Amino acid sequence: MGVNFKDLIPKTTVKLEDLTGKVIAIDAYNAIYQFLSIIRQPDGTPLKDSSGKITSHLSGLFYRTANLIELGIKPVYVFDGIPPALKTAEIERRKKVKAEAIASYEKAVEAGDVAKMRTYASAATSMKDYMVTDSLRLLKLLGLPSVQAPSEGEAQAAHITKQGNSDYCCSQDYDSLLFGAPKLLRNITISGRRKLPSKRVYINIEPEMVELSKTLRECNLTYEQLIDVGILIGTDFNPEGIEGIGPKTALKLIRKYGTLENAIPYIKNADFPVDPKYIREIFLKPKVTDNYKLEWKDPDEDGIINFLCEEKEFSEDRVKKVLERISIGLKKEKGKVSLDKWFG
Numbered sequence: 131m132g133v134n135f136k137d138l139i140p141k142t143t144v145k146l147e148d149l150t151g152k153v154i155a156i157d158a159y160n161a162i163y164q165f166l167s168i169i170r171q172p173d174g175t176p177l178k179d180s181s182g183k184i185t186s187h188l189s190g191l192f193y194r195t196a197n198l199i200e201l202g203i204k205p206v207y208v209f210d211g212i213p214p215a216l217k218t219a220e221i222e223r224r225k226k227v228k229a230e231a232i233a234s235y236e237k238a239v240e241a242g243d244v245a246k247m248r249t250y251a252s253a254a255t256s257m258k259d260y261m262v263t264d265s266l267r268l269l270k271l272l273g274l275p276s277v278q279a280p281s282e283g284e285a286q287a288a289h290i291t292k293q294g295n296s297d298y299c300c301s302q303d304y305d306s307l308l309f310g311a312p313k314l315l316r317n318i319t320i321s322g323r324r325k326l327p328s329k330r331v332y333i334n335i336e337p338e339m340v341e342l343s344k345t346l347r348e349c350n351l352t353y354e355q356l357i358d359v360g361i362l363i364g365t366d367f368n369p370e371g372i373e374g375i376g377p378k379t380a381l382k383l384i385r386k387y388g389t390l391e392n393a394i395p396y397i398k399n400a401d402f403p404v405d406p407k408y409i410r411e412i413f414l415k416p417k418v419t420d421n422y423k424l425e426w427k428d429p430d431e432d433g434i435i436n437f438l439c440e441e442k443e444f445s446e447d448r449v450k451k452v453l454e455r456i457s458i459g460l461k462k463e464k465g466k467v468s469l470d471k472w473f474g
Contacts, residue, residue: 133303133304133305133308133360133363133364133365133366134304134363134364134376134377135304135307135360135363135377136304136377137377137378138345138349138359138377138378138381139304139307139340139345140340140341140344140345140348141316141338141339141340142338142339142340142341143336143337143338143339144315144336144337144338144339145337146197146198146201146203146318146337147201149201149203149297149298149315149337150201150202150203150463151202151203151204151463152203152204152297152298153204153205153206153295153296153297153298153424154198154203154204154205154206154296154297154298154299154300154315154318155206155208155277155286155287155288155290155291155295155296155298155299155300156205156206156207156208156287156299156300156301156318156319157208157283157284157287157299157300157301157303157306158207158208158209158210158265158276158283159209159210159257159283160283160284160301160302160303161190161191161194161207161300161319162187162190162191162257162261162262162265163255163257164190164302164319164320165186165187165189165190165191165194165319166184166186166187166190166255166256166257166261167252167255168190168252168320169186169187169189169190170186170248170251170252172244172248173244173247173248173251174244174247174248174249174251174252175251176251177189179441179442179443180443183260184258184261185264185442185443185444187257187261187264187265188264188265188268188438188442188444189444190319191265191268191269192268192272192434192438192444192449192452193452194319194320195269195272195274195319196452196453196455196456198318198319199272199274199456199459199460200455200456200458200459201459202459202460202462202463204426205274205300206274206275206276206277206290206296206424207265207269207274207275207276207277208276208277208279208283208284208286208287208290209262209266209276209277209278209279209283210279210281210282210283211278211279211280211281211282211283211417212280212281213281213282214281214282214367214412214417216367216368216404216408216409216412217366217367220366220367220369223369227253228253228254228255228256231251231253231254234246234253267437268434268437268438271429271430271433271434271437272429272430272434273426273427273428273429273430274426275422275423275424275425275426277290277422277424278419278422279417279418279419280417280418280419281416281417281418282305282309282416282417284299284301284303284305284306284309284311285309285416285417285418286416286418286419287299287300287301287306287311288306288309288310288311288416289309289416289418290422290424291311291312291313292310292311292312293420295424296424297313298313298314298315298339299311299313299314299315300314300315300316300318300319301314301316302316302317302320304340305360305365305366307340307342307345307356308356308357308360308365308413309413309416310342310353310413311342312341312342312343313339313340313341313342314339314340314341314342315337315338315339315340316337316338316339316340317335317336317337317338318337320335349381350385351381351384351385354389354410354414355384355385355388355389357410357413357414358384358389358390358393358406358410359377359380359381359384360413361390361406361409361410362375362380362383362384362390362393363375363376363377363380365409367409367412368402368403368404368406368409370403372397372399372400372401372402373399374398374399375397383396383397390406390410391406428460429453429456429457431453431457434449434453435449435450435453
């Protein structure tokens with residue numbers, strides 16, 4: 131779900147080319163879900179190999195990540211660990227949504243409604259264990275580092291960025307800000323021309339950056355107050371939020387009363403199933419680790435061709451062309467780094 135900060139947060143459009151040489155800590159599950167949801171046939175069917183295993187995630191991970199590497203960007207994918215206990219309600223909500231989407235998809239199939247088939251199929255997207263295994267294998271073959279978070283991947287990505295070991299963290303959700311990410315990038319792995327669900331309309335999705343310091347300044351909030359605004363709206367750890375409280379109202383309340391506890395007496399039906407201090411604690415003191423190593427290596431081209439083309443039945447011609455682009459991009463970046471060192 132993610133906290134609904136869409137209308138509150140100041141965003142700046144960026145170009146991928148401007149991120150050359152930058153390290154980006156990417157919320158892996160968030161990106162993979164996007165790939166699984168977007169990369170589908172017109173009727174909503176995901177890409178599969180001849181054994182019936184889904185490969186949409188590998189297609190997105192390979193081709194979209196290749197675009198970043200070619201530009202000299204250094205991605206690191208951060209994988210989720212064990213979710214906080216308070217996330218149980220959100221996980222159950224998602225399961226229910228997926229179950230309803232599957233039922234609606236089956237009805238659309240019976241009716242022969244291709245547009246609805248794709249919409250409901252995307253909503254029914256779920257991740258299997260083998261998809262994570264496949265993704266980790268591909269990243270290793272690409273020479274890219276991956277980090278296993280003890281809990282929330284967004285929290286770990288934010289931690290890596292706060293430590294100065296990455297320049298940005300990347301996720302479609304704004305929760306990264308609540309975890310203290312100094313700079314958040316969105317739309318990095320899904321930028322480009324996209325068709326709106328159930329409509330014959332295409333839009334151009336551009337990468338954008340959100341800075342925590344700018345957000346706090348323009349919203350006139352402290353970091354802790356931003357977390358309180360998020361809790362009022364609803365987070366993954368209290369998905370319902372407070373009924374009738376939207377982003378703008380939540381912002382006004384926290385600005386006026388200073389803290390969530392001070393604001394609650396003035397909110398009608400302000401019922402929290404759990405003490406807000408426990409939700410706040412997840413963001414202020416998330417479970418993260420310093421036990422990681424960020425190291426980028428040259429891709430194992432033969433290994434990639436064997437995995438994607440021989441095992442997963444990707445087009446060998448297309449994969450080789452992408453590997454050639456990656457090779458050229460890496461050589462350019464290495465040459466640039468050498469020049470920078472020489473003239474530095």
